[in-house]
Amino acid sequence: MNVTIEWTYKSPKGKETVFRSEELDAAQAIHIAEDLERTGRAKDVKFLDRFDSFWTVKELKGYLKGIETEPHNLTVYFDGGFDLTTKAAGLGCVIYYDQNGKSYRLRRNASVSELISNNEAEYAALHFSLQELELLTVHDLSVRFVGDSRVVINHLSEEWPVIEQNLFSWADRIESKMKQMGIRPEYELVSRKANAEADRLAGQALNGIVITATIEVSKE
Structure with missing residues (x-):
């Protein structure tokens, strides 16, 4: 905070x-x-x-x-990848947080089907991140969400209107989930290079490589 x-x-x-x-x-x-x-x-x-x-x-x-004893000082990096040929999508998220005086990094990915575009995969990745926050029992906190999707970041920060119906449905699901969890979101748009870790996780999910890991990290 x-x-x-x-x-x-x-x-x-x-x-x-x-x-x-x-x-x-x-x-x-x-x-x-x-x-x-x-x-x-x-x-x-x-x-x-x-x-x-x-x-x-x-x-x-x-x-x-x-x-102090709950996850806090949360920053979430998210990214989605989409294979137009197979219609498969890979979702990746990296969550940095503090708890009990220590700092942690959680890395997680997943593959999904039945999506129709890369933009939808980006929304799905953010929703996937919220599910991971829920597993961490995050509630009633400010959370910084970082991504390289102009569509997602600008839509959810209300810089751009949501026009496509399928994307509107994702935005509605995400905002409803945040409200339910008491999350106050802060959005940051970064370059793909600055979002490399989440991007790599999404790519690994597309290739069938499942990553689930949490490690303690040192504070700079």
Whole structure:
């Protein structure tokens, strides 16, 4: 979870002005906010999240404590591949998350049939990612979804309208699932190169290679 810090600074002569920080990891933001408060010159310290909700120091600390044992700080990379000749699709997702003070990477893929286009495979890959999040018992959290499909990212972020009926059905299923799980999505469009891991998993699924793996990763 990332937030910005907003606080009012009071000078020795009593003049006040409001400052806002750059976006920071919530735990780091709390540390800086508490340091600001110790100076005796900062008041009304609060945090603003990406959904324009304000948090006090006490509220944010309580929230982070509450989710410590559950998967959080989630970033999901997804990709779908489609073979026009066989009508087969490969789905891949990579999920990065923190839990109990450690960081993990989950890699999973699957093959499916009865899809009709690469765009539909991309939607199916995102829906597949949601199913994996559900297995991790993710709920009521912000989740960052990263993909290289302009269609999916721009549709779901409401930059583009959904026109094709089959894609509209996928978008509706995805949004309903997110609502059910309490997921607040953040979407990021990246190049195919930046999405290489999910792309490789989708390709492996098309070739009949099944990947299911979770490993601990070091924090940079």
